[in-house]
Amino acid sequence: MELQDFRPVCAAVLKKTQVEKPAFPVIDFHTHMGKMLLGDDYAEKYDTAEYVRELTKSGVALAVDMDGYGGEDLRALRQKTAGFEKRFIHFMQLDYSGYDTPGFAEDIRRQIKAAHRRGCKGIKMWKDLALYKKDKNGDPLRMDDPRFDAVYDTAAELGIPILMHIADPKAFFMPADETNERWEELHEMPEWDFSDHSKYMSFEELMEMQENVIRNHPKTVFIVAHVGSCAEDLGWVEEQLKKYPNMNVDIAARVAELGRAPYSARRFFRNCQDQIVFGTDSTPLSMGYHKIYYRFLETEDEYFPYHPDDELPGQGRWEIYGIGLNTEILRKVYYKNACRILGIDPDQFEEEAHGTLSEC
Numbered sequence: 001m002e003l004q005d006f007r008p009v010c011a012a013v014l015k016k017t018q019v020e021k022p023a024f025p026v027i028d029f030h031t032h033m034g035k036m037l038l039g040d041d042y043a044e045k046y047d048t049a050e051y052v053r054e055l056t057k058s059g060v061a062l063a064v065d066m067d068g069y070g071g072e073d074l075r076a077l078r079q080k081t082a083g084f085e086k087r088f089i090h091f092m093q094l095d096y097s098g099y100d101t102p103g104f105a106e107d108i109r110r111q112i113k114a115a116h117r118r119g120c121k122g123i124k125m126w127k128d129l130a131l132y133k134k135d136k137n138g139d140p141l142r143m144d145d146p147r148f149d150a151v152y153d154t155a156a157e158l159g160i161p162i163l164m165h166i167a168d169p170k171a172f173f174m175p176a177d178e179t180n181e182r183w184e185e186l187h188e189m190p191e192w193d194f195s196d197h198s199k200y201m202s203f204e205e206l207m208e209m210q211e212n213v214i215r216n217h218p219k220t221v222f223i224v225a226h227v228g229s230c231a232e233d234l235g236w237v238e239e240q241l242k243k244y245p246n247m248n249v250d251i252a253a254r255v256a257e258l259g260r261a262p263y264s265a266r267r268f269f270r271n272c273q274d275q276i277v278f279g280t281d282s283t284p285l286s287m288g289y290h291k292i293y294y295r296f297l298e299t300e301d302e303y304f305p306y307h308p309d310d311e312l313p314g315q316g317r318w319e320i321y322g323i324g325l326n327t328e329i330l331r332k333v334y335y336k337n338a339c340r341i342l343g344i345d346p347d348q349f350e351e352e353a354h355g356t357l358s359e360c
């Protein structure tokens with residue numbers, strides 16, 4: 001038998017709690033509805049009304065979409081979500097192709113203000129900047145380069161947040177050998193192997209760059225995706241959150257890392273409860289994960305899959321544990337912290353969300 005065919009079933013008799021809906025209405029702060037993950041033909045791949053029904057069934061009252069972009073792309077996405085404006089918030093993505101030109105700062109400000117006028121409530125900055133894009137000298141674009149100050153300062157001026165994704169899991173920056181816990185994933189997706197540091201910045205360099213950005217722009221609100229890009233070291237992330245009150249993190253696509261360290265994760269949520277937002281990194285085509293997040297956050301179930309039952313584990317061969325958060329922390333993580341960041345009245349949101357959920 002080959003390893004890929006090995007699918008052991010746990011023989012331990014363990015409690016299994018079905019959490020179909022969360023304890024409170026949820027703002028999913030990290031979703032993708034457009035071309036970034038679904039391709040240019042995304043509009044043909046899902047029905048928006050059906051997606052809204054699935055969100056409602058999962059207890060999601062508001063989804064924050066990271067694929068707003070700008071110009072024609074934004075117009076097309078807004079057309080795709082027409083009639084459901086109260087269920088979605090769009091973040092813009094920017095065109096950095098003018099990085100080496102004298103007019104870069106002014107062009108960036110123009111892009112941000114134009115997308116903001118058309119309804120975008122935040123900015124998404126993705127890992128492609130530091131890991132893939134190069135300047136005229138062939139060097140990686142550094143997010144802490146002063147040329148990017150135009151992004152951070154304009155966001156602060158408009159009062160909109162930036163969701164920043166700088167690095168991938170630590171294992172992606174390590175040799176893809178027999179010691180790498182994500183070997184199977186890297187074997188399937190070799191383009192995620194960033195271990196060649198002659199081609200890619202190291203994980204440590206990326207974390208230093210991330211901290212530089214947050215420290216140098218205290219008036220800008222940041223949400224660092226995927227538990228601060230360092231879900232493997234919650235102590236470090238907690239130190240960062242304590243040092244920088246303008247920093248927040250989402251938990252998107254990191255329940256596997258969080259759930260395998262339940263004591264550390266529970267302590268992290270308790271200590272940083274005002275700076276954590278809920279997110280899944282899901283699309284309209286991958287709606288099976290929300291209830292796993294709810295089970296992780298709300299129960300003390302032991303050793304259960306971090307993936308839907310009919311799927312092989314995508315990130316590593318382990319199971320996770322619930323951390324059983326109290327109701328006040330759940331309220332903050334599910335919606336109150338997101339309301340603060342997005343400028344939404346949390347009391348009004350909860351009232352409206354419960355009404356919406358009961359109607360649908």
